Amino acid sequence: MTPAIRFKLSLMMFLEFFIWGAWFVTLGTYLLQNLHTTGTQVGSAFLTQSVGAIVAPFIIGLIADRYFSAQKILGVLHLTGAVLLWLASRAGDFSAFYPYVLMYMIVYMPTLALVNSISFRQMQNPQKEFANIRVLGTLGWIIAGITIGWLNWEQRGNLGLTFQMAAGASALLGVFSFTLPPTPPIKKAGPATMGEIMGLEAIGLLKNRSYLIFFLSSVAICIPLSFYYGFTNPFLNETGMKSAAGVQSLGQVSEVLFMLLIPVFFVRLGVKKMLAIGMLAWVVRYIFFAYGNGDSAYWMLIAGIVLHGICYDFFFVTGQIYTDNLAGEQSKSAAQGFITLATYGVGMLIGSLLSGQIVDAHKTTGDLHDWHTIWLIPAGIAAVVLAVFVLLFKDQNAPVPAEVIDYAEANARLEV
Incomplete structure (x- = not known):
């Protein structure tokens, strides 16, 4: 690869992840404070991510893989997204805002696969080269959060500007995409089947009892994950944390560090222990949130944020490696698409609906909430998932080969 x-x-x-981090982290706070929505409406807004995840395979499978160059589709989608983000920033209430964010996530979620596809096609050895490219995405997410905190948009009630900042970055990436290396579609014979598009050819993996337990656990753990995505920023702002979006970027810093350590832990601990530690971290994180505050227990809030690296990398990245190891050579991509559809599609959809209703049910006076009780609920859900997983999952597969362990360093993940 040339410089x-x-x-x-x-x-x-x-730019890809700067755009997402620029508005997604503070979305819950914006809706509650600026548009004066309910928690259920906040959950519905975050549910659009799941809709986008479900629709994305159709855009990739029917269009990008067969008819048009990936970099051109990327450009069109981001230019369209820039317009939608700008219009969302001008919406005066939730009923006007929601259609824009829904259409935006439908056009944005496919770009996550497209940037990976464009990158892989330029690499001789993706296992060695991809990590150094992908880490810039996490850096973009971090810079977005730090920028929001530095400009103090949360405390000033100016979070509408986050959508305009993201719109500008999206327009820039849209134009820049047309200068990216050509990535023509792979010619495939015959029409795409529904199974190919949605990754259902990998459904045979569920015949493996251990993988079935992992699969169901992955869907279930995304329910408490939705609480974190949707309501951490509003919670931190209610506790009085200054520059909450910037502080939350510590989670992405932790994510990078633990990503680098995954190959070491993988060899020493194995699949089951790695997955269990990841789920246990979710339980601990929410307990920290439940008992943390802006005064003497402030450290609990920071610890809960920093645990993001273990929460996400140990479970989701390890799970992607485990899936890759079990899938046959012809169904590796389908298997990754299948697990992504199940987690970010089905699991997050259920979690988004449930979390909003729970937050609404625990509203106290004014715009304040009983966060202690709210956070204990996802902690309990994660604890149940962990217990079922530990009891039923049997890691009886052959040791993971070295090339699969190297995959940990190159794995592309959906950011949060």
Whole structure:
């Protein structure tokens, strides 16, 4: 890979995740404070991510893989997204805002696969080269959060500007995409089947009892995950944390560090212990949130945020490696698509609906909430999932080969 191509791919990744982090982290706070919505409406807004995750395979499978170059589709989607984000920033109430964010997530979620596809096609050895490119995406998410905190938009009630900042970055990436290395579609014979598009050819993995337990656990753990995505920022702002969005970026810093350590832990602990530790971290995180505050227990809030690296990497990245190891050579991509559809599609959809209703049910006076009780609920859900997983999952598969362990360093993940 030439330095020029490496630079272009790195900038593409930086902008891709800067755009997402620029508005997604503070979305719950914006809706509650600026548009005066209910918790259920906040959950519905975050549910659009699941809708986008479900629709994404159709856009990729029916269009990008067969008819048009990936970089051109990426450009069109981001230019469209820029317009939708700008219109969302101008919406005066939730009924006007929701259609824009729904349409935006439908056009944005496919771009996560497209940036990976464009990158992989330029690499000789993705296992060694991809991590250095993908880490710029996490850096983009971090910079977005720090920028919001530095400009103090949360305390000033100016979170509508986050959508305009994201719209500007989306327009920039949309134009820049047309300068990316050509990534023509792979010619495939015959029409795409529904199974190919949705990754259902990998459904045979569920015949493996241990993988079935892992699969169901992955869907279930996304329910408490929805609480974190949707309501952590409003919670931190209610506790009086300054520059909450910037502080939340510590979670992404932790994510990068633990990503680098995954190969070491993988060899020493194995699949079951890694997955269990990841789920246990979810339980501990929510307990910290439940008992933390802006005064003497402030450290609990920071610890809960920093645990993001273990929460996400140990479960989701390890799970993707485990899935890759079990899938046959012809169904590896389908298997990854299948687990993504199940988690970010089905699991997050259920979690988004449930979390909003729970937050509404525990509203106290004014715009305040009983966060102690709210956070104990996802902690309990995660604890039940952990107990079932530990009791039923049997890691009886062959040791993970070295090349699969190397995959940990190159794995592309949906950010939060």
